[in-house]
Amino acid sequence: MKLTNRSKVVSNKEMTFMEKLYLPEIFKGMAITLKHAIAGPKGKVYSYPEVQKPRTKIWRGLHVLKRDEEGRERCTACGLCAVTCPAEAITMTGAERTKDEQHLYREEKYASVYEINMLRCIFCGLCEEACPKSAIYLTDRLVDVETNRGSFIYGKDKLVEKINERIDITERQSELQKKSVK
Amino acid sequence: MELITFKIILVVTLFAVSLGVAAYSTWGERKVAAILQDRIGPNRAGPFGILQPLADGGKLFFKEGFVPQGADRFLFYVGPALTMFISLITGAVIPWGKSLNIGGNSFYIQVANIDVGVLYLIAMVSIGVYGMMIGGWASNNKYSLIGAIRASSQMISYELAMGLSLLSIILMAGSLDLHFITSSQGEGKIWGFIPADGMNWNIFYQPLAFIIFFVAAMAETNRHPFDLPECESELVNGYMTEYSSMNFGQYMFGEYVNMFISNALIVTLFFGGFNYPGINWVSENWGENIAGTLSIFAMLAKVVFGILVFMWIRWTIPRFRYDQLMHLGWKTLIPLALVNLVITAAVIVFFAH
Numbered sequence: 345m346k347l348t349n350r351s352k353v354v355s356n357k358e359m360t361f362m363e364k365l366y367l368p369e370i371f372k373g374m375a376i377t378l379k380h381a382i383a384g385p386k387g388k389v390y391s392y393p394e395v396q397k398p399r400t401k402i403w404r405g406l407h408v409l410k411r412d413e414e415g416r417e418r419c420t421a422c423g424l425c426a427v428t429c430p431a432e433a434i435t436m437t438g439a440e441r442t443k444d445e446q447h448l449y450r451e452e453k454y455a456s457v458y459e460i461n462m463l464r465c466i467f468c469g470l471c472e473e474a475c476p477k478s479a480i481y482l483t484d485r486l487v488d489v490e491t492n493r494g495s496f497i498y499g500k501d502k503l504v505e506k507i508n509e510r511i512d513i514t515e516r517q518s519e520l521q522k523k524s525v526k
Numbered sequence: 527m528e529l530i531t532f533k534i535i536l537v538v539t540l541f542a543v544s545l546g547v548a549a550y551s552t553w554g555e556r557k558v559a560a561i562l563q564d565r566i567g568p569n570r571a572g573p574f575g576i577l578q579p580l581a582d583g584g585k586l587f588f589k590e591g592f593v594p595q596g597a598d599r600f601l602f603y604v605g606p607a608l609t610m611f612i613s614l615i616t617g618a619v620i621p622w623g624k625s626l627n628i629g630g631n632s633f634y635i636q637v638a639n640i641d642v643g644v645l646y647l648i649a650m651v652s653i654g655v656y657g658m659m660i661g662g663w664a665s666n667n668k669y670s671l672i673g674a675i676r677a678s679s680q681m682i683s684y685e686l687a688m689g690l691s692l693l694s695i696i697l698m699a700g701s702l703d704l705h706f707i708t709s710s711q712g713e714g715k716i717w718g719f720i721p722a723d724g725m726n727w728n729i730f731y732q733p734l735a736f737i738i739f740f741v742a743a744m745a746e747t748n749r750h751p752f753d754l755p756e757c758e759s760e761l762v763n764g765y766m767t768e769y770s771s772m773n774f775g776q777y778m779f780g781e782y783v784n785m786f787i788s789n790a791l792i793v794t795l796f797f798g799g800f801n802y803p804g805i806n807w808v809s810e811n812w813g814e815n816i817a818g819t820l821s822i823f824a825m826l827a828k829v830v831f832g833i834l835v836f837m838w839i840r841w842t843i844p845r846f847r848y849d850q851l852m853h854l855g856w857k858t859l860i861p862l863a864l865v866n867l868v869i870t871a872a873v874i875v876f877f878a879h
Contacts, residue, residue: 367737370843377562377842385564 399484401515404467406485407460408511409504410478412450417504418479421455425471425480433464434471451477458503462487462496478521481513527628536637540617548782549579551833558837586775594666594768601664606769606776609657613783616650619643620790621705623800623822627814635800635822636705643704644696647791648689651746655681657780658755662765673764676848677755681746683855688742690863691735694870695728695795708799712806724805727798734866736796738859743788745855748781750840754848789832793825800825 362368390397399405410418421438439456441449448454472481490496505511514522553568553575560567568575593602620643623635640646655678662674699707714726729736745752756764766777793799802824809817846854 370839373842374838377838380564381561383564384561385566388564389566391566391569 401484403484404469404482406462406483406487407465407471407498407503408481408483408485408513409458409500410481410513411505411507411510414447415507416448416450417454418450418477419455419458420451420453420477420479421458422453422476424474424476428470428474429465430468430470431464431466433461433466435459435461455500458500460498460503462498463493472516478517478524481511481516483511483513527631527633529631529633532628532633533637536635537618540622540637541614544614544617544783544786545779547786547830547833548779549583551782551785552582552778553578554833555837555840558834559841562838562841583775586772589771591771591773592768597666597768598664601660602768603773605657605661605664606773606780607657608660609654609780610776610783612650612654612657613780613787616647616787617790619646619704620787620794621708621799622790622825624709624805624809624818625814626818632814634705635818639703639705642702644692644702644707647704648685648692651688652681652685654746654780654784657777658765661769661777665765665768667768670765670767673755673767677748677765680752680754680851680855683852684742684745684752684859687738687855687859687863688746690860690867691732691738691742692795694732694735694863694867697867697870697874698728698731704794704799708794708801711798712801722803723807724798724801724803727796727801729796732796732866732870734862735870736792738863738866739795740792741854741859743792744836744839745851747784747788747836749785749836751843751846752851753840753845754851785833785836786829789829789836790825792832793828797828 412418421436423436423438426432426434426436435457436455436459437457438453441452441454445454467482469482487496487498556578557567557575559565568578571577571581593599618637619640621634621636621639625632625634627633658677659674662670662672662677665671695707696702699710701707701710711727712724715721716726716730744750748755754764756766766774769777800821802820805817805821805824808820
């Protein structure tokens with residue numbers, strides 16, 4: 345079965361005289377590398393820490409816990425994401441909101457603790473599919489480098505989006521989600 | 527100025543230049559590799575990574591120098607030092623420039639103008655193999671020893687071809703004196719009829735000898751595609767497996783100094799050495815000192831270009847297999863060099879006299 349048109353058939357044929365001379369073939373190879381040297385690395389290399397390689401819109405990176413348009417947290421601590429997570433990376437504790445917290449949480453119940461272990465997470469995206477409240481999404485951000493294992497357990501301080509820096513996840517939303525989320 | 531003062535200044539300068547070129551060859555190697563492979567290369571230490579050799583050198587000095595158990599400690603330290611030493615002293619007989627006139631005295635820019643310069647060079651290059659052999663032997667590691675034997679057998683098989691191809695140049699010049707060989711390339715017309723001042727280079731007469739010598743020089747300096755002595759994938763790491771810190775650094779440095787000197791030798795023998803187009807016109811009209819200074823730059827420019835070509839080849843061609851290497855050395859290059867030598871001798875006998 346042919347996967348691409350670029351594959352070459354290997355053969356044991358005798359080398360021609362020019363190939364046996366070897367030098368012309370070397371010059372051919374040197375011409376190829378010279379061509380690359382003249383063309384330069386433009387567009388093929390990203391100077392990583394300064395320039396990040398652009399990722400596709402559907403890239404599954406660091407998670408975000410969304411707020412709704414009034415700035416209230418969407419998560420209701422139902423636990424479906426934790427149940428569906430194949431790596432068992434998500435843990436949470438639910439709590440009941442009080443009257444003066446109505447501007448903070450959308451539903452009566454909310455997650456007082458919501459933690460994702462980034463060392464366990466396999467970025468499969470099942471949590472965002474399971475979420476009935478469209479609260480969790482995976483974004484194009486990357487998990488930071490840490491020097492100890494404990495720092496990879498991301499709590500709400502890192503996961504909930506900042507009120508002034510909302511993260512656009514419309515590319516990831518299905519039509520159904522777009523309709524259901526107001 | 528006294529002759530001895532000039533020579534001492536020249537020796538110190540040459541030492542510094544050799545080390546400097548070797549240090550910046552490591553940087554240049556990485557940069558050339560990167561450019562040929564669509565990468566950027568070292569760019570963290572200083573602008574364009576200019577300070578990278580300093581960083582590498584500092585790291586090598588501060589690493590732990592490790593000597594394996596049961597190793598011959600004396601020989602273990604002698605091996606890399608010998609490689610470094612040999613590669614540095616070969617630069618003494620190469621004419622680096624035409625001549626400089628200081629205080630009314632004319633000095634050749636050459637440390638030792640000995641009559642048998644070529645023989646001295648060949649002898650020293652051959653001794654370079656001892657550095658590897660001793661290193662491999664003293665490591666008390668059979669893989670290092672195998673690597674060292676491999677390296678020395680490779681060098682021996684190429685030295686013959688190298689010497690034979692050199693002989694045809696010596697026949698043409700009629701002298702073993704490197705300064706004479708060089709200055710004879712600055713006079714006369716190309717093939718007797720093309721009038722180009724200072725361009726009467728041996729490459730126009732001995733292209734075959736040049737190719738043989740070039741390949742042999744590459745094998746001598748253990749450069750790709752002949753870097754079998756340090757094949758990481760097949761032989762742990764060859765003769766230098768047990769070396770760390772600056773002991774290893776000396777081997778690596780010696781190799782780069784070797785590359786510098788080999789290119790200087792190639793330039794001297796085939797590309798007219800310090801001669802450049804119009805050298806005689808310049809020395810007649812602008813004076814000896816300007817011609818001499820320009821000739822130093824011409825020499826260094828040619829050598830740097832040669833180093834770049836060595837690197838270009840290294841990052842293009844894959845390594846030879848060992849039997850292919852031996853085949854090339856013994857069955858191809860030596861007969862070719864012999865044929866070339868016979869033809870040269872015949873032409874000289876029938877046409878020159």
